[in-house]
Amino acid sequence: MRVASLCAWMLALALLLPAVGQSASAPPAAPSAHAPGIVEETPLERRTLAIAYTLRCLVCQGESIADSQAALARDMRAEIRAKLLLGWSDARIRQYFVARYGNYVLYRPPLTGSTWFLWFAPLFAIVAGIIGILLLVRRRGRQPPGALSASESRRASALLAAHREDPA
Amino acid sequence: MKAGIRYLVPIAALLAIAALLGSGLTHDPRLVPSPLVGKAAPPIVLPEVADPARTFDSANLHGKVWVLNVWASWCVSCRQEHPVLMVLRDQANLPLYGLDYKDTRDAALQWLAAAGNPYLSSASDPKGTVGMNFGVYGVPETYVIDKLGVIRYKQIGPLTPQVVDHTILPLVARLSQ
Numbered sequence: 001m002r003v004a005s006l007c008a009w010m011l012a013l014a015l016l017l018p019a020v021g022q023s024a025s026a027p028p029a030a031p032s033a034h035a036p037g038i039v040e041e042t043p044l045e046r047r048t049l050a051i052a053y054t055l056r057c058l059v060c061q062g063e064s065i066a067d068s069q070a071a072l073a074r075d076m077r078a079e080i081r082a083k084l085l086l087g088w089s090d091a092r093i094r095q096y097f098v099a100r101y102g103n104y105v106l107y108r109p110p111l112t113g114s115t116w117f118l119w120f121a122p123l124f125a126i127v128a129g130i131i132g133i134l135l136l137v138r139r140r141g142r143q144p145p146g147a148l149s150a151s152e153s154r155r156a157s158a159l160l161a162a163h164r165e166d167p168a
Numbered sequence: 169m170k171a172g173i174r175y176l177v178p179i180a181a182l183l184a185i186a187a188l189l190g191s192g193l194t195h196d197p198r199l200v201p202s203p204l205v206g207k208a209a210p211p212i213v214l215p216e217v218a219d220p221a222r223t224f225d226s227a228n229l230h231g232k233v234w235v236l237n238v239w240a241s242w243c244v245s246c247r248q249e250h251p252v253l254m255v256l257r258d259q260a261n262l263p264l265y266g267l268d269y270k271d272t273r274d275a276a277l278q279w280l281a282a283a284g285n286p287y288l289s290s291a292s293d294p295k296g297t298v299g300m301n302f303g304v305y306g307v308p309e310t311y312v313i314d315k316l317g318v319i320r321y322k323q324i325g326p327l328t329p330q331v332v333d334h335t336i337l338p339l340v341a342r343l344s345q
Contacts, residue, residue, distance in 0.1 A: 058305035061197055071270070072305055075296055100303035102203040 048081045051090055055097055055105050064107065202303055202322045209236075209311065209319045210301035214291040217268050217276050224265075224291035231315050233343045234263040235336065237287070237327075238299060238309040240271040241279035246308045249326035253286035256332060262340060266290030269299045269307050312336060314343045 052066035057073045065073040076097070083093045097105045109115045148156060204210075212226040237253060239246045257264055266287035268276045273292060280290075293299050302311070305324075312321040321339055323331060 058200060072296075075300060079300065099203060100300065101305065102200060102303075104200045 044081065044084060047084055047090075048077060051080050051084075051093055052077050054094065054107050056107055058101055058105065198306065199324055200305075202319075202324075204303055204319050205322055207319060209313050209317050210298065212236075212267065212291050212298050214267075214293055214298060217266070217273060217280075217290040217292045220273065220292065224289055226313075226317070229263070229265070229313070230317055232263055233315055233340050234265060234313050235340070236265050236267060236311040236313060238267045238269050238302070238304050238307055238311075239290075240269045240307050241275040242271065243269075243307040245326045247283070249308050250283055250286070252327045252329060252332060254284055255329070256327075257286040262337075263288060267298065267302075268292050268294075269304060270294060270296040310336070312339055312343070 049066045052073075053064045055065045055076065057063045057065045057068035057070055057076075059070040059072050060068050063070075063073075065076045067073075079096075080093055083096065088096075094106065103109055103112070109118065111119055209226065212224060214224050216222045216224045235256075239249075253264065256262055264287055266289070268290050271292070271294065273294075276290070276292070291298070296304070302309075308326055310323040310327055311319050314320050320343060321335065323336075327336070
């Protein structure tokens with residue numbers, strides 16, 4: 001009994017030790033400033049990414065330049081960082097990219113002559129839907145109940161007759 | 169008859185939307201219109217590829233109609249485009265200049281030596297800073313710049329003989345008058 005218990009303890013210890021050793025010898029990896037594409041989380045980096053998330057990558061369209069690993073996206077992030085260090089405002093940085101790549105780089109398209117439909121189409125659809133439902137409901141409410149067809153009235157009188165013959 | 173029309177309305181609406189969306193599919197989403205067309209070309213002041221001691225300054229081209237081709241030795245589509253540029257150099261007598269985008273000088277010189285150099289001169293833009301000012305996003309790109317230094321046309325992707333014959337050469341001829 002004592003031998004079995006000792007064996008169990010030793011087994012448990014043997015299983016545990018490597019895990020303990022590993023956690024002691026390997027501290028959590030710190031992000032290296034030299035690793036490509038990996039940057040430390042700083043206020044500057046957070047602002048850079050916040051702007052980058054609002055800009056569309058032109059190479060891998062459909063990704064923001066914060067998500068994209070394309071070389072151009074990396075360059076654009078570097079440009080945002082550089083402009084922030086110069087003290088530029090977010091709006092001015094966005095304008096910088098719009099001047100070069102057009103409104104296409106903006107994930108939130110500005111309200112212009114060609115985009116007003118894009119902005120207001122959902123509103124139009126909701127209003128049109130509400131008006132449509134109101135018209136339908138009002139028309140249905142005004143309609144008198146229609147006359148019964150020949151087969152319906154035959155069925156109705158049959159039901160009435162059955163009820164009369166069999167007053168349950 | 170009335171019931172028939174009632175059923176046709178949603179089908180017609182569906183077909184109209186399908187046609188609208190279908191026509192959208194025929195556009196190439198990679199072609200983003202440049203806001204720079206009709207605006208002054210950003211200045212290019214960079215070392216020349218052939219001789220880095222010399223400076224390529226686009227201000228020297230003021231008063232001339234010229235064509236700027238953005239290229240790189242690593243760019244696969246540029247190889248496809250290259251014969252068209254060589255024909256342009258040999259036949260059209262057109263001032264064709266290059267912007268070597270995000271490239272190393274050695275690789276660029278090697279490529280030009282092997283394939284032939286269609287450019288009167290190329291500016292070296294290893295970090296792509298001038299390229300960003302031009303809104304370059306897909307190499308090769310080609311710009312036609314007029315006597316006042318205004319961008320009049322931008323081609324994204326490789327030039328084809330059709331684009332050269334039907335767009336670039338007539339435009340250059342018109343601007344040169």
